[in-house]
Amino acid sequence: MLQLGEHRLRMVSGGDFRLDGGAMHGVVPKTIWSRLVGCDEHNRVTYSTNCLVVDTPGGERVLVETGNGDKFSAKERAIYGIEQQGCLLRALAAESIAPESIDVVIMTHLHFDHVGGAVRRDDGGALAPVFPRARHVVQRRELEDALHPHERNRASYLIENIEPLLAAGRLEAVDGEVEVARGVTVVPTPGHTQGHQSVRIDGGGDGGGGGAGGGRRALFLGDVVPTAVHVRLPFIMAYDLDVVATLESKRAVLAQAIDEDWLVLFGHDKRHGARLGRDDKGAPMVRELVDI
Ligand SMILES: [Zn+2]
Known part of the structure; x- marks a missing residue:
């Protein structure tokens, strides 16, 4: 948990998967990246799906990202190394956060590992929003783009994750930089997809402070x-449409x-x-890793 000015930030996990x-x-060769991260016998690296809960001073609760969700077949779960189901809702419950308490869900983009957890299959097999x-x-x-996929991105955009939100009238499309809740602003960061966005949290206020360095802003980068x-x-995913x-x-x-x-x-x-x-050449580098 991190108090950023007047905003309360908590990271919860939507579960791990492997890519x-x-x-x-x-383009970074394995001889270099394998010194930085470990991989399994299928060359896969384990990643988390980070989901950020923001409580605003206006009383709104925002969830950024929803993880993979639980709709994959056993074969798909094997491909992506997904070993546990129900991760996001369990992680939210551990923080006493009910799905009904979420006012806004922001997805950086509509790939399955970001929107999958927003739609569930009910006992009768029907698809429904998780955050009603x-x-x-x-x-x-x-x-x-998600509604008109082509051969290069079709595997990432699953209509089962998008159509139920549209049908329920719960999907809201915005253009450019928009403040969607108090101090929570979406910021276009194209490349991974053309419509990719990041999320800036402006803590504001005079009290608190953002931890080391005292910064009062946070940016959820997404992909x-x-x-x-x-x-x-130079470390840019080959998944990106426009590197x-x-x-x-x-x-x-x-x-x-x-x-x-x-x-x-x-x-x-x-x-x-x-x-x-x-660094000494002026390139961005990690100064300190932070968990919240
Ligand atoms: Zn992703």
Whole structure:
């Protein structure tokens, strides 16, 4: 838990899964990335699906990301190394957070490992929103791309995760930088997908403080920087649709985070986030890992 000014931040886990280590590190050769992260006999690296709960001073409760959810077949679970079901709801329950208490769900994008936990299959097999009161916020570009997938992104966009939110009138498309709850603002960070967004939390107020360095802002990066090793500018996932756009998004948000001492939070690292600095060549680097 972290009190960031007037906002309360808690990271909960939507569960672990495994992805190909080569795809996760793009052009970086295995001889280099394997010194930084371990992999299994199938070359897969284990990642978390980080989900952030923000309680605002206005009394709103925001959930950023929902993890993989529980709709995968046994075969799909084997492919992605998903060993446990029900992770997000269990993690929320452990924090005494009921699904009905969530006012806003923000998804950085609509890939299954970010939206899957927003839709469940009920006992009769019907699909329904997990967070029944919440509006679910994505960029309009992201929604359009998810509804019109092509061969390169089709495996990541599963209509079973999107259609039930649309049918329930719970999916809200926004354009550009928008404050969706008090001090909680979505910020476009294209590259991984064209409609990818990150989430900035402005703590405001005079009390509290953001921990080491005293910064009062946090930025949930999502998949623009999925883990701490991806703070290095050339580390860009091969999954990304536009790697140069990712590079420019990273360069811009990390520069701001360093200059203003923001806490950055990762989409898929077991360590939740970091405070950043620059190395002797001026490149962004992790100064201190932070769990909240
Ligand atoms: Zn992801």
